[in-house]
Amino acid sequence: MTNQQIAQIFNHIADILEIQGENVFKIRAYQKAAETIANFTGDISALSEKELAELPGIGKAIAQKTKELVETGKLKYYEDLKKSEYAPLVELLQIQSVGPKHARLLYDRLGVKSISDLEKAAKQEKIRKLAGMGEKTEENILKGISALRKHKERIPIGEILPRVEIIFAELEKLKETKQALIAGSLRRFKETIGDADILIASEKPKPIMDAFVKIPQVTRVLSQGETKSSVITKDGFQVDLRVVEAESFGAAAHYFTGSKAHNVKIRTMAVRKGIKVNEYGIFKGKRRIASRTEEEVYKSLGMQWMPPEMREDWGEIELALKHKIPALVELKDIKGDLQMHSTWSDGWNSIEEMAQDGIDCGYEYIAITDHSPTLGITRGLTEERVYKQIEEIRKINKKYKNFRILTGIEVDVRENGQLDLPNSVLKELDIVVASIHTKFNLPKEQMTTRIIKALENPVVDILGHPTGRLLGKREPFEVDMEKIIKAAKANKKVLELNGCPDRLDLTDIYLKQAREKGVKIAISTDSHKNLHLKEWMRYGVGMARRGWLEKKDVVNTLPLDKFLKFLATP
DNA sequence: GCCGTTTTCGGCCCGACTGTTTTCAGTCG
Helix, strand or coil: CCHHHHHHHHHHHHHHHHHHCCCHHHHHHHHHHHHHHHHCCCCHHHCCHHHHHHCCCCCHHHHHHHHHHHHHCCCHHHHHHHHCCCHHHHHHHHCCCCCHHHHHHHHHHHCCCCHHHHHHHHHCCCHHHCCCCCHHHHHHHHHHHHHHHHCCCCEEHHHHHHHHHHHHHHHHCCCCCCEEEEEHHHHCCCCEECEEEEEEECCCHHHHHHHHHCCCCEEEEEEECCCEEEEEECCCCEEEEEEECHHHHHHHHHHHHCCHHHHHHHHHHHHHCCEEEECCEEEECCEEEECCCHHHHHHHCCCCCCCHHHCCCCCHHHHHHCCCCCCECCHHHCCEECCECCCCCCCCCCHHHHHHHHHHCCCCEEEEEEECCCCHHHCCCCHHHHHHHHHHHHHHHCCCCCCEEEEEEEEEECCCCCECCCHHHHCCCCEEEEECCCCCCCCHHHHHHHHHHHHHCCCCCEECCCCCCECCCECCCCCCHHHHHHHHHHCCCEEEEECCCCCCECCHHHHHHHHHCCCCEEEECCECCHHHHHHHHHHHHHHHHHCCCEHHHEHHHCCHHHHHHHHHCC
16 A cells, blocks of 8 residues: 555545544644655555654554554544545535535535535525525535536646746736745645745735736636735636735745645744744744744744745754755756657657757756657657767767767666667667656566666666656556665666656655665756757756755756766766 | 643644624635
C-alpha cells in the first residue's frame, strides 16, 4: 500500500468524522497524520509501529491503525465508519458553500445523500425552506455543483500561472496599488493549484476591489468585501484577492503564502512564547513588533527568512531557527538545458531554432535529445540517423562562439532494461538520457529492476522523467524510488527533474531525498518547441527549490567546460 | 487523536465574508 493510498484513507476518515459531528481536533489529527504520511519521503509501509509513532502528528492510535492497514490491507475502524449512514455525504463536501453542518441538515431533513439528490432538492426549491438556509444559499449550491462539474481537479501550475499573471498585471498597474504579490501555492510553486491568491498593499482598497471583480476574465463573484474578494474566472479557477495596508504587507505575505501547515506550526510556536501571529502582524500583547516585511516577521520569531518554496513544514522551520536555510538554486544559475527534441524526431523546430532560444535564455549549452527507434510514432532516430545528426550538429556548432550544442539522445529503456540502441552507437554521443515510454504497468519490482539495469549501463548519463507521470492524465508508474536513488548514487548517474509543466518529474519529496543522498539532478525542459525552453525552465527550478536543491546539486548549473569534465568523469 | 522547559490533562491558529438573522453560525482559506 502506497503512502498516498494510506493518506487518502485517513483523509476520508476525517471527512466522515466531520459529518458525524466528531470533535474537530480529532478530525484535525487525522488530517495532520494524512499529510505527514503523504509527504513522507520513504516507504511508510516499511516502518514499525514505534517508528510510525515518532513521526509528527502520528501517535499510538494512528500508528497502530497504519500498521493494520499495511499488514492486512484493511482497517476495521475505517470499514465500520464507511458503513455509517452519513458516509455517503462526504461527496457533498466537495461543493463550495456546503460544509459538514449543511450536509447533515440536508440529509436529516431532506434525505439528500448525493450531489444529484442535492441538485434535485435545490431545483425543487426545497432547500430555501430549511432553517438557516434561504434562496441565496440554494442558488449558491446550484452554482457550486456546476462549478464542480466544470473543474474537478487541481490545475497544473503551468496552465494557471500565466493566466494569473495577466490578472495580476491588471491589478499591479492600478494607481492605488503600492505593493503586489502572487501568494499562496503559486508562490510556493506547487505542482498543482487549487486557487490563486493575490495580495496587494494599498490605503484605498475599494477601487481595487471594484476593478478586480470587473476584470474581463471574471465570470462570477463569489464574495466581495472591503479587504477580501473571491471570483471565478472563465477558465474555471478561483482567484482570491486580499488588500492590506502597506504596514502589514510582510505579515500578510507570510500568511497568504502558507502553506497552512507551515503557518499553523509557526503560530503554535509563537503562542507558546506569548506571541500572536495574524495577517496584520506579530503581536506581543497589544504591541505590534513586526509586520512590514517577511524578513522582519521571521526575525521577530527568532528565524531566518526562507524561500516560499520551502514553506511546507518539512523541517524548514527548525532550520530557520538555527539560521541554516540553504541557498536554493535560482533560474539565473542555469547554464544549459539537457533534454529537448527537434524536427529530427517529434519536435516542432529545427536544431538551429532550438539553439537560438537556448542562446536567448543566456545558456552556454543545450543538448539535443531526440527519441530512439522504438517510439515509431515520434520518428525516433535509427543508428544511421544518429550518426547523421552528430555530423549535422558538428556543422552547426561551427557558427557559434560561446555556445555549444551537445549531441544526445533520449533513448528508450526496453522492458528488460536494455537500451533501444547499441552502446557502440550511444557512446558516440555527448549525453545519453534513458527514459521509459512503454510498458508503464509492470509490477513495482520488475520496473525497479528495469530502471536499475539502465542506470548500471555505463553509457547512460541521466535517467529521464523517472516516474513517467503526466499531471492529471497518467499516474506515476510503480517503482521503488529509494532503490533508484541508491542505484543512481552507486553508479554516479544523474536523475532528471523534467520541467515540462505536465510532468514535473521528479517531484519535490523525491528530490529532497535524492539531495540528502548526494545524487545530482539535471533540470531539463523536455521542450518540443523552441518557445518551451524559455517558458518551462522556471517550473523546473521552482520544483527544484521545493526539493531544497542548491546550485551544487544541479549539474546544468555548471559552466560548459566543467560540465563536459563532469560528463567525462566515470 | 496528538502533545508537552509553562501541562500526562487540557489545551489544540486566526480572521473575513455570507446569509440569515437582529447577534451569529457556517464556510473557507
